[in-house]
Amino acid sequence: MDNSNQVLEESAQEISNKASWPLIAFIILVVVAIAIAWQYTGNKPTPVIEEKTKPLAKVSPKIEEVQTISEVIEPAIETPESVDEEKVVPIENPLPSLDESDDWLKLKLPEITWRKELLTLIIDEDMIRRFVVFTDNFSQGIVAYEHSPFTLPKTKFTPETNSVSFQNADQSSLNNKQNVWEWNESSSRRFSLYVDLLRSMDSESLVEWYSEVKPLIDEAYQELGYEDDFTNTLQDAITRVLDMELPKSSMALIQPSVMYRFANPKLEALPDTDKLLLRLGKDNLLVMKSVLLEIHEKLAQQQNGVR
Numbered sequence: 214m215d216n217s218n219q220v221l222e223e224s225a226q227e228i229s230n231k232a233s234w235p236l237i238a239f240i241i242l243v244v245v246a247i248a249i250a251w252q253y254t255g256n257k258p259t260p261v262i263e264e265k266t267k268p269l270a271k272v273s274p275k276i277e278e279v280q281t282i283s284e285v286i287e288p289a290i291e292t293p294e295s296v297d298e299e300k301v302v303p304i305e306n307p308l309p310s311l312d313e314s315d316d317w318l319k320l321k322l323p324e325i326t327w328r329k330e331l332l333t334l335i336i337d338e339d340m341i342r343r344f345v346v347f348t349d350n351f352s353q354g355i356v357a358y359e360h361s362p363f364t365l366p367k368t369k370f371t372p373e374t375n376s377v378s379f380q381n382a383d384q385s386s387l388n389n390k391q392n393v394w395e396w397n398e399s400s401s402r403r404f405s406l407y408v409d410l411l412r413s414m415d416s417e418s419l420v421e422w423y424s425e426v427k428p429l430i431d432e433a434y435q436e437l438g439y440e441d442d443f444t445n446t447l448q449d450a451i452t453r454v455l456d457m458e459l460p461k462s463s464m465a466l467i468q469p470s471v472m473y474r475f476a477n478p479k480l481e482a483l484p485d486t487d488k489l490l491l492r493l494g495k496d497n498l499l500v501m502k503s504v505l506l507e508i509h510e511k512l513a514q515q516q517n518g519v520r
Contacts, residue, residue, distance in 0.1 A: 308425075311432050314341055318426075325422050328413035331406060334363050341426070345433040345443065352449035354484030368403040370492070372396060372466050372473065393476050396464040401494025408497045416507035420515060444512060451509045455502055457490045464491060 309317045318340050323329050336343060343362045350357040372394035423430075427443075434443040465476040475481040480491070490498055 311429050314429055325418050326413045331410040334410055336364060341429050342433045348450045349446055351486055352446050354486045356485040356489050366403040370400050394466045401497055404493050404497050408500050411504050412500055416511055420511040451505045453486055454505050457487055459495055
């Protein structure tokens with residue numbers, strides 16, 4: 214009997230080492246099933262049957278607990294993923310309110326130019342509203358200096374000091390002779406820094422930045438009572454610059470009062486925007502046209518959904 218028990222123990226140990234946990238569980242279930250069958254066929258007293266069935270009754274709660282835990286685990290796995298997705302969306306484009314946009318723009322503007330020292334030319338107060346109002350007026354041929362996004366040039370305009378006698382071309386004033394100043398091309402250089410700032414901005418990055426800030430721009434535009442798309446107004450303003458042609462004739466000046474005026478009545482009759490562009494000078498205007506042409510085309514592609 215001792216040898217038999219020893220053999221059985223060694224066999225059981227070998228099975229335990231080689232078998233997996235699922236196989237062990239299966240063997241236990243088989244043993245329990247055999248024991249139950251034996252109890253029913255062995256004419257055992259009824260109390261013994263009740264005692265044997267009690268452990269079986271305890272198996273069911275354990276299975277229910279496992280199912281309950283699995284049901285709890287599944288939502289717990291999905292919940293963090295859904296929370297992470299919800300967190301990513303608002304972080305992508307965190308625009309401030311229009312009233313608080315200046316500080317945000319001060320951090321954003323250096324990203325679109327490599328001439329960061331020229332950003333001092335921009336008035337950093339109510340920047341979006343200034344841009345919208347100035348552009349809206351410019352598209353109509355009006356220069357709203359009080360809403361200009363830029364500071365005024367530090368160098369004052371000075372025409373050629375040599376004056377000549379000139380007969381005013383205005384037929385109503387043929388009998389009046391006035392001093393005439395020749396246009397000093399060097400005076401146009403006072404606008405060169407503004408043009409350099411525009412030229413330092415990549416047109417593609419500038420249009421992408423415009424698209425990002427567009428909700429705030431639309432809000433400022435609606436404050437003026439408009440309901441249409443501001444991009445159309447911006448395109449009209451750019452078109453004014455692109456359509457501007459420099460006169461072939463001399464841009465002589467007269468000074469009937471404190472302010473200088475063009476001696477040629479046709480030039481003086483031009484909208485204020487056109488006269489401002491004339492004062493930029495030929496070189497500055499050509500550069501400005503080149504940059505704005507790229508922006509104009511990219512804005513048109515954006516409106517048409519072309520990438």
